[in-house]
Amino acid sequence: MRELVYYVAVSLDGFIAGPNGEFDSFLAEGDHMDVINERFADTIPTDFADALHIPQSRSMFDTVLMGWNTYAVGLPFGVESPYRHLRQIVFTRGRNATGESLEVSRDDPAEVVRRLKQEVGASIWLCGGGALAATLADEIDRLVLKRNPVLFGTGIPLFGERPYRPERFDEVATTAFESGVVLSEYRRAPSAG
Structure with missing residues (x-):
């Protein structure tokens, strides 16, 4: 079965963007970039990967999920x-x-993810945003967090508005880079019972 992976950059204080969607404070240069570009090449926007000659296999x-605000970031730039x-x-x-390879859905995101998980293919990437992540929290199988050494103070939380309900994830791997970025991967812990 396919997995839903929430792969996202996050500030030290738990925000994936500033209050107006700003994300330019996340580090785009440093020793973490080669590892990220190689391992997570599928998450690089197509035009950037083409310009950098990064193959996307x-x-x-093979699928990316976005809320409207995450998708709309590129619209002012065509x-x-x-x-x-x-x-x-x-x-x-x-x-x-x-757009090419683009679908718009008004369906319940959790139902869509459950259907996608039954299909044959690679993992499903939850790109953002925080509100969509909160809606899909029960469906997330893995978290891959690129923790950046910055504080935002306020902004869009990693999981938006979500009721208090602790859920356990087990650490799979963590790599700290000289840039200060820490890449941590977690897998949903098996449920007790």
């Missing part, structure tokens, strides 16, 4: 299909978008 991810090498599903209640 779709071996880790980017209507940021990850066209992947199947892109954008969840929105009332907006429309068109």
Whole structure:
């Protein structure tokens, strides 16, 4: 069965973006980038990967899920299909978008993920945002967090608004880089019972 992986950059204080969607404080240079670009090449926007000559095999991810605000980041720059090498599903209640390999869904995200998990393929990447991650928290199989050595103070939380309900994830691996970025991977702990 396919896994849903929430792979995202996060500040030390738990934000994936600033209050207006800012993410330019996350480190885009440093010794962590080669590892990330190699291992997670499928998560690089298609045009960037092409410009950097980074091959995207779709071996880790073949599908990406986004909320509208995450998707809309590229629209002012004319980017209507940021990850066209992947199947892109954008969840929105009332907006429309068109682009290569792009689907807009008004369906319940959890139901969509459960259907996707039954299909044959690579893992499913939850790109963001925090509200969508909160909605899909019960479906997330793995977390891969790129913790950046910055404090935001306020912004979009890693899991948006979510009721208090502790869930256990076990650490799989953690790599600390000289840049200060720490890449940590967690797998959902088996449920007791």
